[in-house]
Amino acid sequence: MNGAAIGAWDICLPVLLPMAATVLIGLTGRWPNLREAVTLITSGVLVYLVVGLIQPVFEGARPDILLFEMMPGLSIRFTVEPLGALFAGVASFLWIITSIYSIGYMRGHHEKNQTRFYICFAIAIGSAMGVALAGNMLTLFVFYEVLTFSTYPLVTHAGTDEARLGGRTYLGVLVFTSICLQLPAVIWTWYLAGTLDFTPGGILEGTASPELLGALFVLYVFGIGKAAVMPFHRWLPAAMVAPTPVSALLHAVAVVKAGVFTVLKITYFIFGLELASTLATGEFLLYAAAATILIASLVALRQDNLKRRLAYSTVSQLSYIVLAAMLANELAMVGGGMHIAMHAFGKITLFFCAGAILVAAHKTEVSQLNGIGRRMPWTMGAFAVGSISMIGVPPTAGFVSKWYILIGAFESQQFIAVLVIVASTLLNAAYLLPIVYVAFFKKPDDEPQPNSHRGSIGAAARAPHGEAPLSVVLALVATAAGTIILFLFPGSVLTLAQQIVASGG
Amino acid sequence: MITENLPILLVVIPLLAAPLCVLLRQPTLVWGFATLVSWMVFAISIQLLILVLQDGTISYAIGDWAPPWGIEYRIDPASAFMQLVVAGIGAVSMVFAAKSVPHEIPERRIYLFYTMYLLCLTGLLGIVVTGDAFNLFVFLEISSLSSYVLISLGHDRRALTAAFQYLIMGTLGATFILIGVGLLYMVTGTLNIADLSGRLPEPAPRTSLVAFAFLTVGTSLKLALFPLHLWLPNAYTFAPSMVTAFLAATATKVSVYILLRFFFTVFGVDVAFFDLPVGDILLPLAIVAVFAASTVAIFQENVKRLLAYSSVAQIGYMILGISFATVNGLTAGIVHIFNHALIKGGLFMALGSVFLRLGTTQIDAMAGLGRQMPLTMAAFVAGGLSLVGIPLTSGFISKWYLVTGALEKGWWLVAILVVLGSLLAVIYVWRVIEAAYFRPAPAGAAQVKEAPLAMLAATWVLIGANLYFGIDSTLTVGTASRAAEVLLGLEI
């Protein structure tokens, strides 16, 4: 239609390319350098393709392609719209950086099965692209599920019993919610509306009583387990057994953002803001999100394991976006959309740092980090920047999106939401800043502790260490810089996010 | 000339070919001959489906005796669809048999094996195309007797007891059907199915209600409706791989078809579902079947048995769709007959390949098999996902219509139970996937090769079709919904 310059291939390629790359990665598995080159080139081309899609979206085009129709009203189709373009852009851009990072990390950590790792990673990214570009709920659901299953081997990568246990929780929660809550919701929607296409302004208006639609909304929000609204958040901490690049890109960006992205999509394109704001259950879901924000932050305070602390922080930050969706007004939508990008940069930085600490110092617990900032100044510097962004203090990206959500809450006169956002800011500070503090201002512990360390790992831990491998440091500095740049020049993200709601006008 | 006689050729060709196999004797020759016959039958069935979809129901009078006095073969959209399933699966299983059967059946018995197979095919096709109630019983017994023999040819001695158990249960079921048919004849004086429906008095007298009861129970035995499924797990577990694949995909499905015929064509939806509380009985049974059988499947150590229990559960889904007695419900039931035939056929074939290489189908022995037999296990994964009902597989289409049918009736709980059932399927399918892909091969296990080409090809044809019909369901859902409308009397 209006995307004349955009062919069918241009829309499908971002999804197909990573999938196709898996074949090459598999074939080149025996030559690690070649294999990594394939990953890097693919991610580079992917960004190029996605940018090619974003360009026309800026100009107001909404390229659309119907791949095939399974039955009347039920089809696989892709539509590029601003929110999806934003998500696709963030995910693909961060894939490059993560690839650089994971090369350093995986080698530095002597991981096994690296070929499988890169293959699954590419599939996961491809399906994240599919989620981002999906033109209807069915397409989105398909890729949502592919994303779930393709990340399972990544979560259980270590192959230990602990990893398998974590993997089981991960898969259990995600599959349970998606099949038992989300799928019925999708079929119900189809039954009511006769279509599943994402339409600005929604498709459900007037199809059933508000009570039923309210129930449907609840099914959706909890059914999208990847959004990690309590009580369906347990998979995220469980997924932390995965290697750090996985936690960084998938469990801070691709997978979890696919969840909240879906929530935003549904609020805006299935229900429509007007309908969503009148649903009785909207209020309830708002409180559920608010409660998740606070409880997850409180839990994060008590976690000593660095990655778990970050995971709970993610749970709480995701609910910001769910909260924004439940506020169901345009400002909050803009804020929610932007928070997808803003939080992504901040959180990926933090995870990169956690991984760097693991590789260089073999430390996983917060209580072991005394004085580590002196040995790893770059890493901990980036960590500080990421933390500030999480809290939402200028000059970092987190501030911008939080600001929009906050005014959105004011506009809807949801003062509880306002209070929760403010309170959680304090909590964020409380669980992140002490890490920065001890890293820089506390004296390192007297390292050799013969009793607590055993074997070769102990020996490695005792040995003086410096910074992490170069590619690791490069990656985390880049994302930290991105956090600041996005604050200074939020232009493109803001424009895209504003177009989300403008397109409905 | 040939076109006119297609309905009878469909049955006569394999019937006559069966004794010829005995004359040929030489294993490879017999295989080639039987394969040729199967593909010819398949071609005929395609032709028949096209004819029926174009011109509507075909009626063929055997020996030019006009119905209702003579035996009539009658092919409407429902039977056209079923005979395609049976013939198609038969043709593909013969390709699979090329390598699988010589491995599992002693050479001196191979020609008998194919004789029995062709008889079984004859019986199943006959059931589907015949329009005569007694003729249906005869074909049912032809297919049943030959399938007892086929099952007893399994390598394990337990195959013998399984076949015997099936023989007892199957004969009881078939005799029940015979009683039912007899009672119907007493009431109406006709055996022609189409004629029966018009002559049954309204309101139904006690005799025809008794007939109804006998027919329902008898057919339920044959289709392994919970709790009459006890013969199935053993029979499927110990039968030769090719037989399991063929029977799992066709035999129980044809019995479901018989049930549809009796319920909807003979008695009519009004008698079966409004005068009698059949829906109220089938619905809970179907749901219990789904949950009980899936739960049992989760705890199986032998994958073949696991899939057998899964079959019982999947039959539950079909019956569930039928119990709705609406267009969407019936469509779901019929489409699932087709889809499940593809899924289970493919899955059992993949397992057959595993058995060929490993000599066992225990879940522990399959650890690490994902690397050694990548294509076979990939087929298994695709089939498994379809069993669960993941979108883009045909299993999803069936579930979709089933849930829509439930929502249409306002049965929220049933809709939720359907998806909960899929969750159980996730668990038992995942157990196999986890073993094959995420566990190392057991220490000391021999390195095995990928399955032979013929077996892979057969498996992937079914799995590929299953994926294809998950994407483009025009043919399957279109035919099934037409069949549903015909059965419900909405379209003549």
Added chain:
Amino acid sequence: MELVQGLYNYWIAMILMMAGFYVVISRGNLIKKIVGLNIFQTSVFLLYISMGAVEGGTAPILEEGLTRFSNPLPHVLILTAIVVGVATTALGLALIVRINEAYGTVEEEEIHAQDEPA
């Protein structure tokens, strides 16, 4: 009384059927199971034949003076059913022979006991 006398043929069929059915489910000996199955099937044959009978009717042969004759169709049908029954019995017995070769017994419980450890 009418219920018993008038429909005695059905009563006999039903009693035979239940007897046969009982034997099938209660006996552990495979041969006895087959015998039970046979009784069960025979009852159905009787049911069919008796329902084709017409009071005072003769064999259905067209000849002068014969106006009442029995319905031949059930007879024809049951002939087929008998053939099926014979085939079933033969197959069942053949299976029992094989089972006896493999297990050395035709008692169900002993067979199960042998399979248990496997």
